[in-house]
Amino acid sequence: MTTLETPAPVTTGRPGIRPPRIVASRGAPRVRRENTLPAVAVAEALGADVVAVDVRRTADDVAVLLHDATLGRMWGDARRVADVPWCEVARLGNGLDRIPRLDAVLERLEGCSATLLVGVADPEDAAAAVDTVRGSTAGVPVAWRGSAAAMTAVRALLPEADVWLPWDALEPPTAAHLAALRPSTLDLDVAFLTPATVRAAHALGLAVAVWTVDDPEPTRWASRLGADLLLTQDVATVHAVLAAAERDGWPVPSREPSEPEVAGRAQALAHRIAHEVVAFTREHRIDTDAGNAAARVADVDRSIEQHVRGRVRAAFPQHGFTGEEYGVAPGDKHRWYLDPVDGSTNLANGVPWTSTSLCLTRSGRPLVGVVVDPWRGEVLEARRGRGATERDRVLRLDDTPRALAGAVVGTELDGHRPWPGFAAFVAALAARSCSVRVPGSGTLTIAQVAAGRGIGACMPAFDPVDHGAAVLLVHEAGGVVLTLAGAVSEFPPVGAPFLVAHPGAADELSALWSAALLGAEQER
Incomplete structure (x- = not known):
């Protein structure tokens, strides 16, 4: 299998910066339905260096393109794809907007310059995908990404495979992390991208792949840090940003944004994140009768923090971040503080009194804060010098004397x-x-x-x-x-x-x- 090699440096407007390769995540989901043949074709036509797809297996072990474990979100069928035979999966959708088999994608990319990046969630999905790739005569270069367990399965089944190492920590990788998997690439959420991680990965001979990068500023920021591959759902935008940088040089901000500018953008972002947390927490309600509730609370904690870090990094890539679960990430004078689940013991015991706290500071001074009560659906917001609100209600305490009796x-x-x-x-x-x-x-x-x-x-x-x-x-x-x-x-x-x-x-x-x-x- 062909390895995704780190690209050689090229001359740009700022020496030392090399444009990363573009990885089309789920094909081109902004143009056509994700993980379909049209999405793959559009991604390749837009100039993606790599086309990334997600693979699951059907009940009869056919490898098909699907991100979720169920057919519900994309295809309106609540069943798990692993419980449905291929003959039924094939009937979903219409026209070309259908769930394709992995072998059909390999045939579609034959003769193209793009590499196929296969994402697998568990070892059984990995086994079905490996069987398909082994049986293909298309000759398409293939790389593999996914969970640690799935990558271990791929390495065992396909010793020569180009395997990526999933990375969900702020600490840089070491040689000990590579021994078993022998990866070519470090695969990390943009939330965990730091200069130290890039330096460590490159010193170990690894390329660095970052997901998901869809907007101009994080594209430029990740490129400056030395990312080698950018996974994106917007190939056209990222391609245009990188082309402009190669042509005109890598732009730097002409001035530092003012405190009101940063605070205004941050408040809008924190508001959106808060409502996303409300929905996520309710969807991942802990079943206290199912056992091992503490482990599931920890999963919710980490999932919320990773989501929030990624959202903040996409909007403010140079800001620092300190979180309860993953610790401290470096940054400029701005720093975000997050407690994803305050009241984890309550959550583990089914007591609906937990919260999420997100605060932005500038040189240590608080600028913006939100406290989320997911059970009441309340988001309490504050911005320095602009007051505090909950929905349309202004929060204001008067100075009328209050007695302690009855309070x-x-x-x-x-x-x-x-x-x-x-x-x-x-x-x-x-x-x-x-x-x-x-x-x-x-x-x-x-x-x-x-x-x-x-x-x-x-x-x-x-x-x-x-x-x-x-x-x-x-x-x-x-x-x-x-x-x-x-x-x-x-x-x-x-x-x-x-x-x-x-x-x-x-x-x-x-x-x-x-x-x-x-x-x-x-x-x-």
């Missing part, structure tokens, strides 16, 4: 234990007929104060990943944020206990909270 104060445990001073604080509030709630998601507990639900909330330690968006919400809603040293106008120090409060109750609540914390310190 509710939220807090969270320090891990699984009460924080030092917890009991004294609860007792002091109880003496004033004020109730304490420990709901299980610190992000959402703080954000509720901004929404006027509860008179205050306190946390044992500030972390911008967990609390950055919620603290910005409180500030923009007119609430008060305090540490033991007094009120803060931006973020509390990392690791410091902090309190948020309705302005009309902040003084009294702060006095009780401070006394409880200081008393606990004196007892130690």
Whole structure:
């Protein structure tokens, strides 16, 4: 099988940058239905260097082009393709817009310059695809990508195969990662693309393939970093961007965007992401009776974070990112903070009180924040200097004095234990007929104060990943944020206990909270 070699450097307007090869993901899905013969033909005609397709097997082990495990999204049939024989699969669709067999695609690409990249999800799909490729006489160069298990199966069945190594970490690969699979290419989501990863991959002799890149700026950014292949669903756009760069040089921004420009774009993006998270979380509701709920919660955590990182990287490729699951990615003065699922214990136990927190900072100052409550379908949003909202409702706390009697104060445990001073604080509030709630998601507990639900909330330690968006919400809603040293106008120090409060109750609540914390310190 032909290997997808790293292209040789070419002379461009900026020496050292070489244009990556274009990989048409699922053919040309912006033009024709994905993973069909027309989509493959259009991708090849548009000049794709590689045509990538997804392969599944039918009930009678025929390798066909399909991304999902079921026929529902694309073909209106809810059955798993693995449960349906080829004779029934072949009848779906109309005209040329039908599910093709893999051997038909190999025949279509015979004599063309494009390589075929076969994506497989599991070892059984891989076996069916390998059998088809082995039996083909078309002579089309073939490479393979997919899950680690599927790639291991391909390597075992086809020792000479050109196999790609799936990579879903920010840490660069090492030689130890290559020993078993012997890949030619590192295959990673744009969310995990960093200069260190590119350097490490190239030092190991690997090409770097990045997915999914559809827009001009991430195309240029990934190319500057040294990506060798770009997987795209918009071949025409990426081809035009790369052609322009080769002709005119690789453009750099003529000026740094202003804070309002960045904040405006970021707020619109965060709003869209928040509603995508609502839909995803509801679709992936955890069945607490099925066993191993914690592992499925971890999968949801990672899936949300990878999705959000990819969405942010596509819009703001030079921004830094810190997430709960995958850690820190380098960037410029802007940094996003994400907690994909705050309240994972609740989620694992079927308690509908979890949240997602996404916050953008510029040189450490919060600019934009959203807190997502997927169970109520609420998205609470804030932008620095522009206030806070939930749907069409402006969140605004007046400064009218508020009594603690009959009110509710939220807090969270320090891990699984009460924080030092917890009991004294609860007792002091109880003496004033004020109730304490420990709901299980610190992000959402703080954000509720901004929404006027509860008179205050306190946390044992500030972390911008967990609390950055919620603290910005409180500030923009007119609430008060305090540490033991007094009120803060931006973020509390990392690791410091902090309190948020309705302005009309902040003084009294702060006095009780401070006394409880200081008393606990004196007892130690």
